[in-house]
Amino acid sequence: MIPLETFRVALRALLRNKMRSFLTVLGIIIGVGAVIAMVAIGEGAKAQVEASFASMGSNLLIVLPGSTQSSGARGGFGTMPTLTWDDLAAIRREAPAVRYAAVQLRSNAQLMSDDQNWATSVSGTSPEYFLIRSWKAARGRSLLDSDVDASAKVVVLGQTVVDKLYGAVDPIGQTVRIKNIPFEIVGVMEKKGQSPMGQDYDDCAFVPQSTFQSKIQGGLQKFISGTIFIGATSTDSTARAETQVTDLLRDRHHLDSAADDDFSIRNLTEMANAQADGMRTLTTLLASIAGVSLLVGGIGIMNIMLVSVTERTREIGVRMAVGATPLNILLQFLVEALTLAVAGGLVGVALGIFTAGRLAAKFGWPTLVRPDIVLISVCFSGLVGVVFGLYPARKASQLDPIDALRYE
Amino acid sequence: MPLIELDQVSKVYRMGDVEVHALREVSLTVEERDFVAVMGSSGSGKSTLMNIIGCLDRPTGGAYRLDGAEVSRLDRRQLAGVRNKTLGFVFQSFNLLSRTSALENVELPLLYGGVPARERHRRASEALGRVGLADRVHHRSNEMSGGQQQRVAVARALVTRPRLILADEPTGNLDSRTTVEIMVLFQELATAGITILLVTHEPDVAAYASRVLVMRDGRVRTDERQRARRAVDDLAATAPPDEEPPKGPPDDEPRKAPPADEPRKASA
Numbered sequence: 277m278i279p280l281e282t283f284r285v286a287l288r289a290l291l292r293n294k295m296r297s298f299l300t301v302l303g304i305i306i307g308v309g310a311v312i313a314m315v316a317i318g319e320g321a322k323a324q325v326e327a328s329f330a331s332m333g334s335n336l337l338i339v340l341p342g343s344t345q346s347s348g349a350r351g352g353f354g355t356m357p358t359l360t361w362d363d364l365a366a367i368r369r370e371a372p373a374v375r376y377a378a379v380q381l382r383s384n385a386q387l388m389s390d391d392q393n394w395a396t397s398v399s400g401t402s403p404e405y406f407l408i409r410s411w412k413a414a415r416g417r418s419l420l421d422s423d424v425d426a427s428a429k430v431v432v433l434g435q436t437v438v439d440k441l442y443g444a445v446d447p448i449g450q451t452v453r454i455k456n457i458p459f460e461i462v463g464v465m466e467k468k469g470q471s472p473m474g475q476d477y478d479d480c481a482f483v484p485q486s487t488f489q490s491k492i493q494g495g496l497q498k499f500i501s502g503t504i505f506i507g508a509t510s511t512d513s514t515a516r517a518e519t520q521v522t523d524l525l526r527d528r529h530h531l532d533s534a535a536d537d538d539f540s541i542r543n544l545t546e547m548a549n550a551q552a553d554g555m556r557t558l559t560t561l562l563a564s565i566a567g568v569s570l571l572v573g574g575i576g577i578m579n580i581m582l583v584s585v586t587e588r589t590r591e592i593g594v595r596m597a598v599g600a601t602p603l604n605i606l607l608q609f610l611v612e613a614l615t616l617a618v619a620g621g622l623v624g625v626a627l628g629i630f631t632a633g634r635l636a637a638k639f640g641w642p643t644l645v646r647p648d649i650v651l652i653s654v655c656f657s658g659l660v661g662v663v664f665g666l667y668p669a670r671k672a673s674q675l676d677p678i679d680a681l682r683y684e
Numbered sequence: 685m686p687l688i689e690l691d692q693v694s695k696v697y698r699m700g701d702v703e704v705h706a707l708r709e710v711s712l713t714v715e716e717r718d719f720v721a722v723m724g725s726s727g728s729g730k731s732t733l734m735n736i737i738g739c740l741d742r743p744t745g746g747a748y749r750l751d752g753a754e755v756s757r758l759d760r761r762q763l764a765g766v767r768n769k770t771l772g773f774v775f776q777s778f779n780l781l782s783r784t785s786a787l788e789n790v791e792l793p794l795l796y797g798g799v800p801a802r803e804r805h806r807r808a809s810e811a812l813g814r815v816g817l818a819d820r821v822h823h824r825s826n827e828m829s830g831g832q833q834q835r836v837a838v839a840r841a842l843v844t845r846p847r848l849i850l851a852d853e854p855t856g857n858l859d860s861r862t863t864v865e866i867m868v869l870f871q872e873l874a875t876a877g878i879t880i881l882l883v884t885h886e887p888d889v890a891a892y893a894s895r896v897l898v899m900r901d902g903r904v905r906t907d908e909r910q911r912a913r914r915a916v917d918d919l920a921a922t923a924p925p926d927e928e929p930p931k932g933p934p935d936d937e938p939r940k941a942p943p944a945d946e947p948r949k950a951s952a
């Protein structure tokens with residue numbers, strides 16, 4: 277019998293019991309829908325995390341002063357200054373895997389325009405900082421070495437600060453007061469969005485490190501009251517850069533082998549990878565739960581196909597009497613199960629995409645529908661249909677014609 | 685060479701400890717183009733005989749040759765082929781696919797015979813025309829009267845141009861006029877060269893055959909040739925249904941027959 281005819285017969289049989297067919301594939305629909313939606317949410321979250329780590333900067337290490345050990349009299353890292361300007365110079369000079377190093381001195385301060393004010397984090401830094409974070413000025417310019425050398429009273433603002441203080445007005449050339457000291461706005465940085473922890477990267481202001489030390493922090497110091505940002509030469513060399521900087525600083529701080537580090541280093545690439553791994557595990561977990569519901573859907577198909585074979589025993593007998601071979605009958609029921617499952621799979625895909633879209637719209641969750649997952653889901657539901665349809669179909673094909681015809 | 689050759693064919697059903705001998709060493713030959721009526725009391729083995737000849741069932745003993753070929757040597761697929769190409773069936777309960785058009789019911793054997801759609805269509809329409817249902821082609825089986833349904837079944841049996849048509853009480857559910865109409869069809873088919881085996885309880889129906897077997901207790905008791913009555917003459921003699929006093933249900937009223945694929949209530 278021609279495949280097309282087999283399909284037509286199957287379709288007709290399914291449409292004859294629309295409600296039942298629908299209920300039968302509900303398991304598949306929900307299973308596939310769940311797979312698609314969950315993977316879409318997982319992938320969306322992963323993409324967002326990756327993007328936000330990428331916006332932190334590439335090949336990034338952050339050196340923080342203080343021990344990671346929080347017990348005893350010492351406070352946590354960042355509380356006690358242990359990094360010196362000489363350490364910074366040494367890192368630049370002696371660690372070959374380090375391409376850029378820059379300080380970020382930080383303080384919270386009130387910024388005032390003519391008619392608005394806004395509290396934000398003000399950082400003192402040098403031009404390398406923007407290279408490490410691959411961050412460019414959207415308008416005006418970024419900080420220059422000459423600004424640092426001259427301790428110029430210039431400031432570069434993040435977009436959020438501009439929005440709060442100036443709204444739609446062009447801030448370039450305007451004067452903003454930081455701790456009541458007037459600074460000239462020379463640039464506005466590109467929008468960066470949110471950090472992996474949800475903090476706004478654009479709520480910030482940058483001044484030259486020298487100006488920061490003299491005007492904001494008050495007085496020059498031997499120690500760096502902030503962190504050192506390091507850009508490694510490549511992604512592969514971040515681990516090497518980490519070792520080199522650790523060895524160098526331990527040596528410079530005269531720490532013997534028993535002593536703890538009096539600083540700590542965060543490897544952003546590693547953190548990003550760990551995060552992505554976590555996301556992947558979560559996605560896999562969600563997808564396997566959804567996969568189980570697909571299997572349950574398959575059992576539902578088998579159940580209904582068995583009922584259908586019993587109900588249609590006489591029809592099978594008639595078909596056999598007029599010349600249907602066991603293979604014809606087998607294929608008829610198999611195609612029916614397959615059609616049911618694939619149709620359920622397709623509806624499930626639609627449902628999954630729809631659900632992902634609604635979630636994205638309603639909660640602002642990022643979602644990403646992966647075409648390969650869609651294809652795999654549909655194929656898998658087809659497989660479920662064949663596997664679970666095989667037993668009922670075989671049962672039908674092995675009926676004895678005379679028993680089938682006599683079946684009451 | 686005879687079309688059907690049964691050599692000491694038996695069929696024993698084992699029900700627990702009891703053995704039911706449905707057929708006891710039946711030997712029988714039927715030549716091509718014969719029109720044979722099989723009679724006998726209920727339980728005498730008529731249906732069993734028909735099912736074995738129709739390759740729907742296998743004998744428990746003896747040999748059966750159909751058109752010279754030993755049937756017991758054929759596997760399930762080959763038997764399906766024989767039923768498709770050589771045989772046609774007409775059942776007492778019509779056994780049409782319900783909620784399916786007359787045309788599609790008649791196309792069914794051609795579908796399994798691998799006949800392309802166009803030709804299938806043409807031949808099925810032609811067969812329906814031959815049984816006088818040219819205007820009912822697209823009616824579904826449950827929208828037709830019993831007589832019409834049985835004519836669809838006859839069309840389905842003849843559409844493959846079989847050598848042999850097996851009819852087990854084909855008029856058992858029909859009124860007398862419709863019975864004669866169906867018998868006219870069978871006689872036409874016999875004239876066209878198709879061998880016919882027909883089971884009936886009614887001597888009036890058996891009268892249209894040219895050979896009558898009477899069975900009893902799994903054996904063929906008598907086997908006689910006769911001059912067949914002409915069904916067309918009887919049809920002409922009967923009044924058309926609307927002038928006849930209501931005997932049975934009128935021809936146009938759909939009759940309840942158990943359709944083949946109707947969901948069945950669970951009844952143990």
Ligand SMILES: Nc1ncnc2c1ncn2[C@@H]1O[C@H](COP(=O)(O)OP(=O)(O)OP(=O)(O)O)[C@@H](O)[C@H]1O
Pocket residue numbers: 697698699704705706724725726727728729730731732733
């Ligand atoms: N599947 C079966 N299992 C057990 N016994 C059976 C089976 N089919 C038929 N028989 C028995 O075989 C015998 C012959 O049955 P068969 O159906 O051939 O009779 P029949 O002549 O067609 O009767 P009727 O005129 O009532 O249709 C009966 O005694 C019946 O009980």
Ligand SMILES: [Mg+2]
Pocket residue numbers: 730731732852
């Ligand atoms: Mg019988």
